[in-house]
Amino acid sequence: MIPYPLKSSLIASALAVAAMSSAFAADHDNISFEMVVSAGARNCLPDAKAEVNIVSTDTAEDMFIHATGLPPNTDFDFFVI
Numbered sequence: 001m002i003p004y005p006l007k008s009s010l011i012a013s014a015l016a017v018a019a020m021s022s023a024f025a026a027d028h029d030n031i032s033f034e035m036v037v038s039a040g041a042r043n044c045l046p047d048a049k050a051e052v053n054i055v056s057t058d059t060a061e062d063m064f065i066h067a068t069g070l071p072p073n074t075d076f077d078f079f080v081i
Contacts, residue, residue, distance in 0.1 A: 029056045035065075045070065 035050040047069030055062045063080070070076065 030054070035067075 031054045033052055035052055037045055037048050041048070048067065049069050050065055050067035053064045053066075055064070065078065
């Protein structure tokens with residue numbers, strides 16, 4: 001038998017995944033999400049926020065990133081896996 005708090009968490013996780021997948025399925029040509037600052041970078045970038053939009057075309061996907069709260073005159077690398 002699964003303990004009640006764990007059972008509730010599993011159900012909530014399943015609902016969240018189902019909601020996300022139905023949102024993506026509804027508009028598969030455009031996906032948007034908010035980026036989250038990692039725990040390791042939170043001390044250095046406490047005000048950083050970013051929204052990502054991915055737009056599918058016939059031959060490619062274009063990724064647009066709008067970030068705020070980053071230090072000025074600083075270069076950042078962005079990796080997509």
